[in-house]
Amino acid sequence: MKWNKESLGTYSPNDIEMKWYDFWEQNGYFHQDADPSRKPFSIVMPPPNVTGQLHMGHALDNTLQDILVRFKRMEGYNVAWIPGTDHAGIATQVKVEQQLAKEEGKTRYDIGREEFLKRVWAWKEQYGNRIEQQVRRLGSSCDWSRKRFTMDDICARAVREVFVSLYEKGLIYQGQRITNWCPHCHTALSDIEVDHSDVQGHLWYVKYPVVGEDDYIMIATTRPETIMGDTAVAVNPEDERMKKFIGKKVVIPLVNREVEVIADDYVDIGFGTGAVKITPAHDPNDFEMGQRHNLESIMIMNLDGTMNAEAGAKYEGMTREDCRKAVVADLEELGLLDHVEELNHAVGHCSRCKTTVEPFSTKQWFVKMKPLTTAALKAVADKETQFVPDRFVKTYNHWLEDVHDWCISRQLWWGHQIPAWYCDDCGETSVSRTDLTECPHCHSKHIHQDPDVLDTWFSSALWPFSTMGWPDTTEDIKQFFPTSVLVTGYDIIFFWVARMMFTTCEFMKDVPFRHVFIHGLVRDSQGRKMSKSLGNGIDPLGVCEEYGADALRFTLVTGNTPGNDMRFYMERVEANRNFANKIWNASKFVIMNLTDYDETFVPEESDLTLADRWILTSFNDTVRKVTADFDNFELGDAADAVYNFIWNSYCDWYIELAKQRLYKSEDERSKRTVQYVLVYVLTHTLEMLHPFMPFVTEHLWQHLPHEGESLIVAPWPQAQSHWDFAADAATMNTLMEAIKGIRNMRAESNVPMGKKAPVIMAPATDDMAKTLKTYESYFHTLAFADHVTLLAPGEAKPENAVVTVVPGIEVYLQLKDLIDVEKETARVHKEQEKMGKEIERLNKKLSNQGFLAKAPADVVEKEKAKLADYTEKMAALTKRLEDLAKL
Structure with missing residues (x-):
């Protein structure tokens, strides 16, 4: 048996936390080789952006993962928690471009692609790994030897294999489609890269003259600057007001283009005027309508958002904003602007630069989604992958059932360059697993690679298996795939969870993870989402420095239920630091009373007092509950159970009752017994608390008698059936209720703490009378009773006394001499x-x-x-x- 007998001193989290993290990491406790003889448990860490700064969402996500990993490691599973970072295409490129402009006054185009990418890699090496150190500060026990980066050689090989395979199956294609386009970043964007926010705008009502008639159709539009790109006007075929216009032609204002009035069910009869302008090149819904009706698609803007020649000579070169003003003025001058209404509506903005997104029809690479969704939907329906809580299955299904083809190309330089080569001579496109130097079709050397890169989500969609070395069949894949659980927020079910599901089902013919453990958002104390604009964000690293990572972790998990948002209160962090201090002081008390501790002594059942039997039974009950809560992903309930047992049962009751046997008992065997129970319960309770508060528990465990080198790899505590005493525990609980009743009566009567009072009790049975007589000392110790009187059956109850009743006992407190x-x-x-x-x-x-x-x-x-x-x-x-x- 080992234990560090040095004095504990005063609890200071900053003095112990990183010390123990370094100890764990240096001793290799985070790493386990693949061992087919053991049951596996694996998690891949949702990769934070390489540009990232740890925020409360990261802190919650990593804390939940670490709690599960530490629990399973202690249960004896073969554990692999694979960390990594995402190259974050746009975010990283923007950072380096800003640095280049600030320090050298240049753009990426000034230095060229090759030199620019050198700068990005250098930036990544210098700044990009800081979030790893921040994750360490939280205590995350991931296996850093298995660390992956979405652009390292292993992941890059997997990305290319998936792209080429999907292309060969006809599931990746190139086409002209509407996408979200950022005029500032000069790239297409995914939906998750677009932030929609309400802005105060206008609805302009414009007259479109009917050709050959003294009549017009009224159009309501929020974007008059796109009028020059209109190639039709559409009405609903069931709209009685508009049927007369179907098939006729109208004149597009300002450009005098004659276009047809078409009928389409998409048009909402009840919105606006019932007629809509169709601009296929600048609106996703209009684009779909244009495809159905074979309409011309006219791009009237340049890729930087300025107007081009198709917009007309007067507007060419104008910004979108200036063009809007000019168009409205011209419509008004021509008498075609009927009226204007104010309108509050949602507008998309680039999540990186906040520029208003422009829907553009551009040539991009796409993944055909429908053929890939069937297996992903079936896997969840068949419960091969289970969502916790399962209500989020609806969210998952809704997106996959209504999915559109996925635009995977980005007009960036930082990322996985699309493995497609174009021949300048024969015009063929070739997709290859290896870099090409000549055209496979005509053998011309005049070829060039597609300059675009893949959407960041393309590489992260492969994360569950690319991190393990696929397409090779590695030992890690054989042992740890599929992974056991994915821990993530509900806000990226669409963007990441679903993508991993259909990609993995396609390439691994299995699910990526057996469970998806969904958590909510961390909100401020008022329930608001934390954001830079509100200035209500809380830095988790600052909290760690002030209160300790243990206190932060415990705050994030207690009161947290799967899938629900939580409010963050600094008062709770402070309270949980006090909880850590409570455990520290309790351990200090125990250690101070172990000077003559006999490591070989184990009590007989007959040695155990009622309090001993109660605390051992309560400990067993707590172990069973916490283990079951872990298995059901109810981590908040598990943390509450440990907290209540330590604070209420062990510290407030058992330690107080133990003192009289430690200090006053002349029975050496009784003293040995209470020492044994104190140590047994405390060490194993620290093991149970370890996944939640790893640092303070390791430190205290090392200072107590224990087996093994480190708490992180100690066996998970087990309930010992020979220490189950249900009847005795029930009796003890009754005595505790009686003591609490006396305490409450004293508090309500303002009896001073140190002033002892006589207690009179009327037991309902002979057995209860015997118990009260045997354990009368409990009332002296915990209820401040100077003497205890037991009433015999039928004996008169005291008058002029306050009374409380608990099962089997009436408790009287005579206060007349204690208060004025x-x-x-x-x-x-x-x-x-x-x-x-x-x-x-x-x-x-x-x-x-x-x-x-x-x-x-x-x-x-x-x-x-x-x-x-x-x-x-x-x-x-x-x-x-x-x-x-x-x-």
Whole structure:
């Protein structure tokens, strides 16, 4: 048996946390080789952006993963937690471009692609790995020897293999389609790279003259600057108002182009005027309509968002904003602008540079999604992959059932360059697993590679198997794939979870993970999403420095239920630091009382007191509950169970009862027994708490008698059936209820803590009388009783005493000699008068219809709750006066 017998000193998380992390990492405790003889447990870490700064979302996600990993490692599983980072195409390129402009006044085009990529790799090496150190600060016990990067050689090989394979199957194609386009970043964007926010805009009502008639169709548009690209006007075929126009032609204002009025069910009869302008090159819905009706697609903007020659000589070169003003003025001058309405509507912005996104029809690479979704949907329907909680299956299914083809090309330089080569001589396109130097079709040397790169989500969609060395069949793939669980937020089910599912089902013919453990967002104390614009973000590293990573981790998991958002309160972090300090002081007490500890002593059942039997039984119950909660992903419930056992059962009750045997007992065997129970329960409870608070538990465990080199690889505690004493535990709980009742009566009567009081008890049975007699000392120690009187059956109950009743016992406390009845009565009357005024004030406020109509619902509810609380307190004061009157 080992233990560090040095003094514990004062708890200071900054003095111990990184010390133990270094110890774990240097001793290789995070790494386990693939071992087919053991049951595997594996997780791939959702890769944070290489540009990233740790935020509370990362902290929550990593904490939940680490808790599961530490638990399974202690359970004896063959564990692999694979960390890594994402190259974050746009975000990283923007960082380096900003640095280049600031330091050298140049753009990427000034230095060329090859030199620019050298700068990006250099930036990544210098700054890109800092988030790994931040993840370490949280205590994440991932296997850094297995670390992956979405652009390292292993992942790059997997990316190319998947691209070429899908291309060969006809599931990747090149086409002219509408995509989200950032005019500032000069690239197509995925949906997740577009932030939609409400802006105050306008709805312009414009007259489109009907050719050959003295009539017009009124069009309502939010984007008059795109009028020059209109190639049709559409109405709903069921709209009685518009049927007369179908098949006729109208004149597009400003460009005098004649276009046809077409009928399409897509048009909403109830919106605007019932007629819509169709601009196939600049609106995704219009593009689809243009495909259905074979409409011309006219691009009227350049890729930087300025107007081109197709917009007309007057507008060419203008920005979108300037063009809008000019077009509105010209429409008004021509008498074609009927009226303008204000409109609040959602507009997409580039998530990186905040530029308004422009829907552009450009040539891009796409993945055909429909053929890939069948297996991904079936895997979840058949529960090969299970969502926790399962309500998120609907979210997953909805996206896959209504999915569109995925635009995977990005007009960037940083990323996986598309493995397609174009021949300048024969015009053929060749896709290859290896770099080409000549055209496979005509053998010309005049070829060039597609300059675009793949969407970042393309490489991260392969993460569960690319991280393990696929397409090779590695030992890690054979042992750890599929992974056991993915821990992630509900906000990226569409963008990442679903992509990993259909990609893995296609290439591995299996699911990527057996469970998807969904957590919510970390919100501020007011329930708002944390953001830079609100300035309400909280730096988890700052919290670690002030309160310790253990306190932060415990705050993030307690009260947290799967799939639900949580509010973050600094007061809870402080309370959890106090909890760590409580455990520290309890351990310090135990260690101070082990000077003559006999490591070989194990008590017999007959050595155990009622308190011993109760704490051992409670410990067993806690182990069983916490283990079951872990298996059900109820980590918040598990943390609460450990907290309550340590704070309430072990510290507040058992340690207090142990003191009299440690300090006053002359029975050496009794002392050995209480030492054994104190150490046994504490060491194994620290093991149970370890996944949640790894640092303080390791430090304390090392200072207590233990087996093994480190807590991180200690066996998970097991409930010992020979230490189960259900009946004794129930008896002890009854005594504890009686003691709590006495404490409450003393507190309500303002009896000073140190002042002892006589206690009279009337047991309902002979067995209870015997128990109370045997454990009378518990009442002296914990209820401040100077003497205890047990009433025999039928014996008169005391008068002028306050009473509380618990199962099997009536407990009386005579207070007349302990308090000044007259003074206490006056105090309660005064408190009652004050409480009555508050109740009257709240009743008036809540009967005021003006207040009820204007006040926010949460304010009204708070006032109602306050009234209920005060009413309850008033009833307690009334009861108190009745009790005082009896004295």
